[in-house]
Amino acid sequence: MSEIAVILSAIFLGILTGVLPGVGPTLIVLMLMPVLFQLDLISLFLFYVILISTSQYYGSVSAIIYGVTGEVSSLPAVRHGHPLYLSGRGSETLALTSTASFIASLLGISIIAVAQHYSEFFVLFFKQSVLLSIYIVVL
Secondary structure, three states: OOHHHHHHHHHHHHHHHHHOOOOOHHHHHHHOHHHHOOOOHHHHHHHHHHHHHHHHHHHHHHHHHHOOOOOHHHHHHHHHHHHHHHOOOHHHHHHHHHHHHHHHHHHHHHHHHHHHHOHHHHHHHOOHHHHHHHHHHHO
16 A cells, blocks of 8 residues: 555544544554554554544644544543633634644654664664564654
C-alpha cells in the first residue's frame, strides 16, 4: 500500500474515531489487524501516528463543544475547554487545539522520518528487535 493511501485512510479513520464516542484508535487498530500486517514498519508508524493525532483532535472538538468525553485524552478538553466554549471563547479554544495537534503530528512524523533515514546505521549495531524498540521509544 502506498504512503498516500495509508495517510488518507488514517485521516479518515481518525476523524471517524474522534467523532464517535466509545470508538477509539485501539479498536480500529484491532479491527484492521489483518490489513496492517501487510504494511511495512514505516507505513505502520505513519498510520498509527496519524490515526492517534487525528482522533485526539476530533475527540477534543466534540469534547469542547458538547462536553462529552469519547476517550481518556478528551478529559482535559471537557474540563477546561468546555467552560471556555460556554463563556464565548470557543473559536479560540478550537484554534489552539488544532494548532497544537498539527504541531505535535508534524513533530512525530518528522522524528519517524529521521529515524527511518538513519535506520541502516542502527541495523549495523543493533539487532532488528532492538531497532523496533528504538522506533517504539521514538514514537
